[in-house]
Amino acid sequence: MTELTPAKSVAGKVVAAVANNVYESAIEAKKNGEKIAWISSNFPQEIPTAFGLHCVYPESQAAAISAKGAGQTMCEHAENELGLSNDICAYARISQAYADLGKCPNGEREMPLPDLVLCCNNICDCMFKWYENLARTLNIPIVMIDVPFNNKFDVDDKRIKYIRGQFDQAIKQLEGILGQKFDEKKFEEVCKISSQVGEEWLKATKYLNYKPAPYKGFDLFNHMAVATMARGQKESLEAFKEFNAECEQFIKEHKSTFKGDEKHRIMFEGIACWPYLGVTYKTLKNMGVNVTSCVYGPSFAFTYKNLDEMAAAYASMPNATNLERATQLREELCQEGKVDGGLVHINRSCKMWSSFMPEMARRISRDLDIPVVMFDGDQSDPRNFSEEQYVTRVQGLVEIMDSNAKKGE
Amino acid sequence: MFYLGMDVGSTATKCIVVDGSGTIVGKGLARGGAGTKAPAAAEAEALAQAQVSESEIETICATGYGRHLFDQANMEKSELSCHAKGASRLFPGVRTVIDIGGQDAKVLRLGVGGSLENFAMNDKCAAGTGRFLDVMAGVFGCDVSELSDYDRQSDHSVSISSTCTVFAESEVISKLASGESIYDVAAGVHDSVVDRTAGLANRLGIVPPVAMTGGVALNDALRERLEKKIGYPIQTSELAQFNGAFGAAIYALEA
Numbered sequence: 001m002t003e004l005t006p007a008k009s010v011a012g013k014v015v016a017a018v019a020n021n022v023y024e025s026a027i028e029a030k031k032n033g034e035k036i037a038w039i040s041s042n043f044p045q046e047i048p049t050a051f052g053l054h055c056v057y058p059e060s061q062a063a064a065i066s067a068k069g070a071g072q073t074m075c076e077h078a079e080n081e082l083g084l085s086n087d088i089c090a091y092a093r094i095s096q097a098y099a100d101l102g103k104c105p106n107g108e109r110e111m112p113l114p115d116l117v118l119c120c121n122n123i124c125d126c127m128f129k130w131y132e133n134l135a136r137t138l139n140i141p142i143v144m145i146d147v148p149f150n151n152k153f154d155v156d157d158k159r160i161k162y163i164r165g166q167f168d169q170a171i172k173q174l175e176g177i178l179g180q181k182f183d184e185k186k187f188e189e190v191c192k193i194s195s196q197v198g199e200e201w202l203k204a205t206k207y208l209n210y211k212p213a214p215y216k217g218f219d220l221f222n223h224m225a226v227a228t229m230a231r232g233q234k235e236s237l238e239a240f241k242e243f244n245a246e247c248e249q250f251i252k253e254h255k256s257t258f259k260g261d262e263k264h265r266i267m268f269e270g271i272a273c274w275p276y277l278g279v280t281y282k283t284l285k286n287m288g289v290n291v292t293s294c295v296y297g298p299s300f301a302f303t304y305k306n307l308d309e310m311a312a313a314y315a316s317m318p319n320a321t322n323l324e325r326a327t328q329l330r331e332e333l334c335q336e337g338k339v340d341g342g343l344v345h346i347n348r349s350c351k352m353w354s355s356f357m358p359e360m361a362r363r364i365s366r367d368l369d370i371p372v373v374m375f376d377g378d379q380s381d382p383r384n385f386s387e388e389q390y391v392t393r394v395q396g397l398v399e400i401m402d403s404n405a406k407k408g409e
Numbered sequence: 410m411f412y413l414g415m416d417v418g419s420t421a422t423k424c425i426v427v428d429g430s431g432t433i434v435g436k437g438l439a440r441g442g443a444g445t446k447a448p449a450a451a452e453a454e455a456l457a458q459a460q461v462s463e464s465e466i467e468t469i470c471a472t473g474y475g476r477h478l479f480d481q482a483n484m485e486k487s488e489l490s491c492h493a494k495g496a497s498r499l500f501p502g503v504r505t506v507i508d509i510g511g512q513d514a515k516v517l518r519l520g521v522g523g524s525l526e527n528f529a530m531n532d533k534c535a536a537g538t539g540r541f542l543d544v545m546a547g548v549f550g551c552d553v554s555e556l557s558d559y560d561r562q563s564d565h566s567v568s569i570s571s572t573c574t575v576f577a578e579s580e581v582i583s584k585l586a587s588g589e590s591i592y593d594v595a596a597g598v599h600d601s602v603v604d605r606t607a608g609l610a611n612r613l614g615i616v617p618p619v620a621m622t623g624g625v626a627l628n629d630a631l632r633e634r635l636e637k638k639i640g641y642p643i644q645t646s647e648l649a650q651f652n653g654a655f656g657a658a659i660y661a662l663e664a
Contacts, residue, residue, distance in 0.1 A: 346532065358612060365527065376532050388474050389513070389530075396489035396528055403524045 435459025443475025
């Protein structure tokens with residue numbers, strides 16, 4: 001147990017400013033008559049970025065809206081006014097509500113309405129219908145890239161060819177929609193920056209492997225917005241470099257943004273419960289638990305130089321891989337993060353991936369001999385979470401980790 | 410000196426007083442949980458039975474969903490650890506504890522020394538909990554304590570396929586309306602809880618010996634069905650409902 005000097009992150013604010021600027025510059029661009037795309041988080045953004053197209057991210061927007069307390073209002077609008085089932089992903093419901101209303105209830109996270117939508121399902125299959133519905137209701141074009149769930153461990157050539165063919169088709173489509181030629185040189189430059197941003201982002205996540213860690217793992221949930229939304233931008237590269245330099249400094253000076261003793265380190269699996277970010281974080285913090293392992297690092301860190309390599313990278317998204325590969329990835333992250341246990345979010349909005357969780361949790365617990373517990377919640381719909389049930393499960397997890405630590409002394 | 414464990418649950422509050430050797434000297438139970446008069450009533454009953462005054466209580470440990478709201482407590486522990494602690498005393502050597510309470514169902518794995526090693530809990534759903542049985546008893550027009558007798562008069566179990574409590578309630582009503590005997594439907598209700606509980610237990614992995622705690626453990630017919638389903642004998646105790654409070658009292662003693 002080592003207590004570090006509490007520190008405030010300046011670089012974290014620089015990273016947040018880059019994320020904020022994505023929205024602000026898109027709002028400005030829309031005012032100037034430029035085209036805006038709504039894009040799914042793991043669409044190969046290097047392609048639209050090479051076209052100079054302004055892209056904003058409905059998933060990140062929905063996360064921000066729900067973190068700021070308007071998730072329920074937006075979900076209820078989608079259910080009551082648009083007739084969507086509350087079984088549909090809350091991000092999708094919030095997004096459809098925003099497309100209908102064109103604004104948030106209290107300005108939580110505004111962004112311009114789209115002129116086209118860019119959809120890739122490598123992170124979630126709900127994307128298809130979500131984006132098709134956006135395209136239909138707003139009467140705008142859709143560019144779709146299908147990355148089928150990979151039930152094999154590796155990505156084979158057939159799969160790469162299938163995805164690569166769609167990249168070529170997407171480029172042709174965008175040339176038609178935007179009325180401009182695809183600039184391959186620009187594309188290569190963007191890929192280079194994107195790969196560098198990916199590397200710096202991954203490096204940032206790896207600082208959590210230090211024991212004790214120089215920052216609280218929940219910070220990643222916020223910083224991830226830049227890795228998601230601005231992978232191809234130089235500003236992101238500079239911001240992550242600054243963040244990483246700050247981490248180095250904190251390590252040297254024995255500082256951390258995690259306040260108090262880092263008694264235990266855990267893996268957090270699943271999307272954050274944005275409406276209850278404070279409660280979920282403070283419950284852990286008050287029991288001396290830091291999150292030092294989560295899959296967000298490799299989820300948004302891609303390295304590639306050309307379209308074929310890019311196809312392979314986007315087909316290897318953690319959510320598009322089979323149980324064995326997904327489990328192996330998390331077990332490696334758990335070992336690197338030196339965790340004592342795991343906390344898994346059974347996310348009502350993410351049924352497909354949540355259905356993996358009980359077996360994945362069982363395997364991780366068995367293979368690494370650590371307790372892994374699950375709690376029910378939702379990434380954005382606050383009606384699907386019980387604070388008391390969460391606290392009870394976390395307390396149980398901590399008591400087991402305490403007991404294990406005593407045995408190890 | 411004496412030590413008090415208070416389990417402020419969702420539907421009932423249980424209180425146990427132990428002496429310096431961990432022997433139970435008083436117990437109290439009151440309907441109602443946090444925010445009601447139940448904690449004070451349960452405590453008063455336990456103290457009266459133990460013939461102990463409040464000033465003679467050295468330490469109070471609170472557990473259960475209302476543990477944060479019991480101001481007199483000197484310490485609190487999760488109900489998971491308290492159930493593990495209580496069960497390790499009530500059933501020495503036990504490795505798996507199945508607890509079905511009013512609001513949740515949980516399966517605990519205990520280490521050889523009785524410490525909590527791992528657990529699985531029901532998801533955010535009343536199916537498979539005491540609440541499910543309360544609702545069904547309401548449909549049958551009986552008290553939940555009578556369900557065991559109803560089951561024993563059954564010829565065959567009528568399958569209740571719905572897992573949702575509200576859907577299952579409708580299904581039970583329609584089975585009764587179609588002429589099925591109330592006893593056979595009661596057996597089906599028990600099987601529904603048993604299937605769900607066995608699924609939870611199998612997810613964690615069952616290591617014998619097995620014990621059952623919580624109010625539902627007193628339902629003999631259901632417990633016997635669960636024994637058949639999981640293939641292991643299940644120990645229980647008349648103190649099953651007090652297990653969490655007992656564990657809390659032992660934590661208070663050990664503090």
